[in-house]
Amino acid sequence: MDQKLISxxxxxxxxxxxxxxPTYGYAVTQAxxxxxxxxxxxxxxxxxxxLHRLERSxxxxxxxxxxxxxxxxxxxxxxxxKKTLQARKQDxxxxxxxxxxxxxxxxxxx
Amino acid sequence: MDQKLISxxxxxxxxxxxxxxPTYGYAVTQAxxxxxxxxxxxxxxxxxxxLHRLERSxxxxxxxxxxxxxxxxxxxxxxxxKKTLQARKQDxxxxxxxxxxxxxxxxxxx
DNA sequence: CCCTTTACATCGACAGTCTATGCATAGATA
DNA sequence: TATCTATGCATAGACTGTCGATGTAAAGGG
Numbered sequence: 001m002d003q004k005l006i007s008x009x010x011x012x013x014x015x016x017x018x019x020x021x022p023t024y025g026y027a028v029t030q031a032x033x034x035x036x037x038x039x040x041x042x043x044x045x046x047x048x049x050x051l052h053r054l055e056r057s058x059x060x061x062x063x064x065x066x067x068x069x070x071x072x073x074x075x076x077x078x079x080x081x082k083k084t085l086q087a088r089k090q091d092x093x094x095x096x097x098x099x100x101x102x103x104x105x106x107x108x109x110x
Numbered sequence: 111m112d113q114k115l116i117s118x119x120x121x122x123x124x125x126x127x128x129x130x131x132p133t134y135g136y137a138v139t140q141a142x143x144x145x146x147x148x149x150x151x152x153x154x155x156x157x158x159x160x161l162h163r164l165e166r167s168x169x170x171x172x173x174x175x176x177x178x179x180x181x182x183x184x185x186x187x188x189x190x191x192k193k194t195l196q197a198r199k200q201d202x203x204x205x206x207x208x209x210x211x212x213x214x215x216x217x218x219x220x
Numbered sequence: 221c222c223c224t225t226t227a228c229a230t231c232g233a234c235a236g237t238c239t240a241t242g243c244a245t246a247g248a249t250a
Numbered sequence: 251t252a253t254c255t256a257t258g259c260a261t262a263g264a265c266t267g268t269c270g271a272t273g274t275a276a277a278g279g280g
Binding site for chain 1: 256257258259260261262266267
Binding site for chain 3: 114117134135136154155158159162180181182183
């Protein structure tokens with residue numbers, strides 16, 4: 001898997017995972033890994049800066065919690081975050097379809 | 111359209127356009143624009159560095175031609191370029207499907 | 221005669237990802 | 251007990267790649 005492709009989709013995927021309820025960094029990496037069937041591995045060096053970025057942009061809010069003797073920073077999607085997520089998903093849909101057309105539509109079938 | 115998503119797909123799309131026969135920079139931008147129905151605009155600041163990159167990597171070879179009083183640098187796909195293109199398309203297919211799964215498969219239908 | 225289109229190219233700014241590193245704790249295992 | 255793996259957060263520096271701006275140049279139309 002070409003990891004360069006992941007650029008620009010990290011924020012969207014984080015927000016998507018957070019839609020199901022408050023979550024934290026490590027859990028996000030696991031969720032993405034599982035949902036993508038092992039294909040997409042969010043690296044820590046990308047994940048944490050992204051989380052901080054999203055919080056600065058008010059798309060996520062954070063809160064420290066102590067669970068099972070482990071401190072976790074839980075992130076919750078804000079209303080603005082939800083809106084942004086919808087827009088990003090729409091963008092992704094249009095973008096991926098556009099690339100598909102450039103590649104000839106049936107590129108996966110030949 | 112979020113232009114950040116284009117990162118990592120530029121080289122692939124250039125190679126794809128070149129599959130149909132020797133082409134040149136400006137023609138590539140037009141081809142991508144038309145095939146994507148106006149969605150994807152390869153900027154010159156990305157295009158020319160990419161063409162040079164691909165030539166350095168021996169995936170393309172170039173040749174100057176004079177057509178209708180215009181000098182154009184035609185690029186031709188090498189056998190290695192063809193192989194790389196196939197791999198990149200496969201990568202893209204797997205990647206886009208993986209993102210789709212993370213987003214919930216039916217994200218375009220809701 | 222100018223404006224748009226065609227055509228190539230580069231530079232510096234900028235954004236975002238990655239590797240490596242650091243810290244810390246829980247639980248399993250040797 | 252000591253060590254290893256998994257969990258959990260974080261940052262710094264390297265690196266890559268895209269973009270806007272800028273430059274050059276010529277064709278063709280108004």
